[in-house]
Amino acid sequence: MSTKPLPAVSYIKIPESGEPYLEGYQCGACKATFLGTRQVCSKCGARDQMATKRLPNSGKLYSYSIVHRSFPGIAVPYISAIVDLDDGTAIKGNLIDIEPDPEKIAFDMPVDVVFADALGRKDREGNSYISYFFKPKSA
C-alpha cells in the first residue's frame, strides 16, 4: 500500500511538493491536446511530436448532464460536466458546489479545477486517491 494518495487517472500529476495539476500531451505539429500518453497524433498523424503540457486550472462549462441514476453503489444526483479548459483542452468530470438543477447551471459558466480526495474511494489494497473536480468560480 502506498503511503501517499495515488492519482485517480494518469493525467493527474502529484508533485513531491506543491499542488497537484493536470498534464496533457500536445502535438508539436498541429497543437492538438490529448489526455494520457500517445505516440502518434490522431488529429494530424504526426509521429514523435508529442510533448507533455501542464494544463490550466480553469475553464468554462461546455455541456453537462444531471445524473439521477447510475450504477449500483454510486451516490446520485451529481452533475457530469464537459469543461473546456482555458487552453481549449476538453475534459470531463463532476461539477460540484452547485445545485443539480438546470435552472442554476449556465453554459459557459467559469469554473476552477480543484483537487481533492476521490470521494473516499479506495482500491482493494486500501490505497487512497486524489481526483479533480470542477467548482464554479466565485464572482
Next chain:
Amino acid sequence: MSDAYVVGVDMIKFGRFPDRTVPQIGAQAALMALDDCGLTIKDMEALYCGNLGQAAGMVGQRILQEIGQTGIPVINVSNACATGATAFREGWAAVKAGLYDLVLCVGVEQMGKGLLGGAGGGSGISREGLLGSGTMPSVFAEAGLEHSRKYGTTFAQFAKVSVKNHHHSTLNPKAMYQIETPLEVVMNAEMISYPNTKLMCSVNVDGSAAAIIASEKKARELGLMKRAVKVRASVLTSDPWQERDLVMPDVNSCTRLAAKKAYEMAGLGADDIDLVELHDCFATAEILHYENLGLCGPGEAGRMIDTGEVALGGRIPVNVSGGLLSKGHPLGATGIANIYEVATHLRGEGGKRQVEGARIGMTHVIGLGSACGIHILEKA
C-alpha cells in the same frame, strides 16, 4: 458491378426471452427471412452474423446448428450498436464483388436490464460518479445539451421525440411496447440523466432480424424482383478526429460523414428520402440526427419535432416503427431490424403505419466508439 437486392427480410417481435439461447433467437429470424422469399438455408452461400453480447461465442455457426449446417463460410461481426448494419454491409459487399449470389445476414441480441455504459478503468477505483458519468443516458444527455447550448433546444422538445415514437409503435405489432405516452407522462417519468427521463431511453430487449441479399442476376432468375428492395447505398464510417472526442463520444461527425457518402453513392439528396429509421437510442440523439442526416438545416431540428414534420403523415416520417425508444434496441439486431422496417414500407406492406407512396428510405445506426452505418434502399 451488379446491383444487390434485399429479397427476403423479417424480424421477430422484440421482447424478453430469458429461457431461450442467443442462437435460438437468431435462428428464428433467419428462418422467417428465408420463408419471406421462399428459399432455404441450402440456397445460401455465406452467413454474416452480428452479435455483441457473445462476440467471442461463434454465434453464426451456432445459428447454423439450429437451421442447417451446410458448411458455408460464417463471418461473425461485432461493431457496437452498428453491429447489425455492419453484418448486412459485409454481405452486401460480397454480393457486389461477385463473390456470392445469395447471402444471409442475421443480427441478434439478448440483453439484460439496467444501464448501458462503461465505468471506466485504469486505476484501482471506479471512475463513475467521480469523473462524470460513462452511462449511456448521461453521455447522450451531454450530446443533447450541446445542441441546447447552440440552438436553445428545450427539454420539452427532446421529450416530444418520445411522444412521437411511442405513438408510432402503437401501430407496430412487432414493437416491444404499444403504449401512448403523452408529453407530461414522458417529462414526469423517472429522471435518469437530465434531460433524458426513463421514457426517453431506448428499451433493452431481446430480438433478432435477418435479411437475404441477392445479386440482380439471381433475383431475376428466381423470380424475386417483385418484392425486391435495391440497396442504393451502403456506408460505414468511424469517428474522424474532433476536438472534444476524448470526453464526448462523437455521434455527430461520423453520421454527417456517412450521410454525405451515402447520398453521393446513391446519387440522391435528402429531399428524395420518403422515410428514415434513425438511431434514437435516446430522445436527445434523434434531434441531433435530423440535422446530421441533412433532413433539415442546422438549428432546425427543434422545429422538425414541434411541427410534426417527422411524424407519420408529415414531410419526412422518422422512426415510424416506434424506434429504439419503443420498438426496442437489441443492440446487434437493430441495424437489420431497421432495414426490415424500411423494406416493409417500400414493399407497401406497412399496414396501419404505412408511409404512403414510399419509394426510397434510409436506415441509420451509430455505435459509440464510434461506428456509423447508413443504408439507402429503393423499391425495385
